[in-house]
Amino acid sequence: MKAIFLKDFGAPDQLVLREIPTPEPGPDDVLVRVESAGICHHDLLHRAGKLPGAPAGVILGHEVSGEIVQTGASVTTLTVGDRVVGYQRRFCGTCRDCLRGRQDLCRSLSLPAIDTEGAYAEYIRLPAISAIRIPDNVPYPQAALASCPIGTAMRALVSQAGVQAGDTVLINGASGGLGVHQIQIAKALGAHVIAITGSERKVDFLRDLGAGTVLVSDGQYSRDVWAATAKQGVDVAMENLGFTLPQTLRSMGMG
CATH class of the missing domain: 3.40.50.720 (NAD(P)-binding Rossmann-like Domain)
Known part of the structure; x- marks a missing residue:
């Protein structure tokens, strides 16, 4: 598949197109064909080398929507053809915090483009628990923003305030x-x-x-x-x- 790598920190010309193997989903994963990937300010900071701990040599992007093209052997909640948006963090789904709806506090929390591959690619592998179905009437570009700017605003205004x-x-x-x-x-x-x-x-x-x-x-x-x-x-x-x-x-x- 084609993917855009951050070769080194700096200007946009550090983003280079490469051909790499398509990820293979594990038993609890789904493989998603990327339809839309957002460019978050977080990505701009990462590219510029201003995000502490974030490495170069990675695929950026954590705002992603697309269609499932393959499911792992243990996945029962999603099927090929489902339209999904990726949750902006990876989490275990089984700890106390995940079970009470505070996945952001999970001790196994990881971030696409920093701990795992990101969304600036033709395909992305997601844990099935992090892939959320989207309604048919929601276009992919809007859906890609659901878990980052929209989800952040919803948690702040509704859950917290x-x-x-x-x-x-x-x-x-x-x-x-x-x-x-x-x-x-x-x-x-x-x-x-x-x-x-x-x-x-x-x-x-x-x-x-x-x-x-x-x-x-x-x-x-x-x-x-x-x-x-x-x-x-x-x-x-x-x-x-x-x-x-x-x-x-x-x-x-x-x-």
Whole structure:
């Protein structure tokens, strides 16, 4: 099969096309023909050598969707022809954390492109437990994003923050790969979204996604958030940038 390797850290020209053997699925694996593979910011950091512990000489990509073309001997839950998306981490599925739905805490956790082969290839081998069926009406490109930017946003807004209809949710870095999904999810949950962007030209785009209030800021936005919420602050905040955390905390209401 053809695959794109990260030859060495650096610019995009370090990504080279190679012909390698197609992976053979183990008894608990499935072989997936890749239809779509996302390019995550995580991949850009890896390529640039800015991801601690991540090696060169690997196939990048952990956002992947495709069709199962072969199943291992022990696989009973999936069949050839199933359309699937790959969970963005590999996990055991049998430990206490996996069984309580916290696969992200599994001690056997591994990451495609770092511990195993990635998705920039014609085929990828996935543990069957990490391959999740997708509905027929969901196109492959959208499905590839299900477990990384969309799944991350869902866990934060629903599982952790418990956003309810009527809540006010602050989202900074709103036009980025995480922010655009957070806006849509929060809006679907019935929240009023305050989106922060550094660009005037992105205002209409963010409003079209569902943001009720869009603030253009150079990073000092807490005063404007307090004014927009009648000095109540927001109920939930999504901090996507890191360096803006003090401003985000100042934007939040009591509790």
